[in-house]
Amino acid sequence: MLEAIMHTENQSPQTVNVAGSASWQVELDHVSVTYPNGTRALSDVSLRIEPGEMVSIIGLSGSGKSTLIRTINGLVAATQGVVTVGPHQVNALSGRALRDVRGQIGMIFQGFNLAERTDVLHNVLVGRFAHLPLWRTLLDLPTKHDRNIALGALDSVGILETVWTRAGALSGGQKQRVAIARALSQEPSVMLADEPVASLDPPTSHAVMGDLRRINQQYGLTVLINLHLIDLAKQYTTRLIGLRDGRLVYDGPVQNATDKDFEEVYGRPIQARDLLGN
DSSP states (O other): OHHHHHHHHTSOGGGOOOSOSSOOOEEEEEEEEEOTTSOEEEEEEEEEEOTTOEEEEEOOTTSSHHHHHHHHTTSSOOSEEEEEETTEEGGGOOHHHHHHHHTTEEEEOTTOOOOTTSBHHHHHHGGGGGGSOHHHHHTTOOOHHHHHHHHHHHHHTTOGGGTTSBGGGSOHHHHHHHHHHHHHTTOOSEEEEESTTTTSOHHHHHHHHHHHHHHHHHHOOEEEEEESOHHHHHHHOSEEEEEETTEEEEEEEGGGOOHHHHHHHHTSOOOGGGOOOO
């Protein structure tokens, strides 16, 4: 199947560049987020993530992890402070300008967010929408270049053979890899992942985390991952950000984090449910 696909596209997937030309820095300067119902999800968070870093964000449910990730790509608006991604002040953008920036920020969701009745290729091509004129999107007419980018992204996560498979027929791990490929096809400068392994079994969780680490290392791509599992954060990322009740309580190299630091983040002793295990 691989040979037939690439004969049609006239390009080997190994030659396709699926990451942006430059990774971006991410900076939050005294950022707070209060939701309309009065819930304060982030409180005076300041941090800077350098281009090419592989960072895990840990904390209990409700600690502000998802809000932080979604503030970076403008899905959640900061109510105070400044959010800067690359050359853009995200919280000052709206409309087309915000959509353009989001086109350069890959996003991977816990629930995959795939069109399950559609084949894998078309799901991955969604990541190319920011690069296409509207008429091509509406008429389902991607260019050969866009198809090659999508195929290269699938190949990079090892599931090119699923290209014509309906997304709903895939396993959970395969669906998450399609979601990663979709984000990669954006040629992003930053990759965000919101609890990408929460619904996966241990072997598949390790495989998906390995894919994200390899993407970070191969392309020098800035990667931020929300996790609730301490051992995965230790094994696959190099920097740890800990949130508790919306406040930053730890920020440093993963290898320097002690059990006491993790207990400060979680507000209690470490429990078995905080670890994936084998």
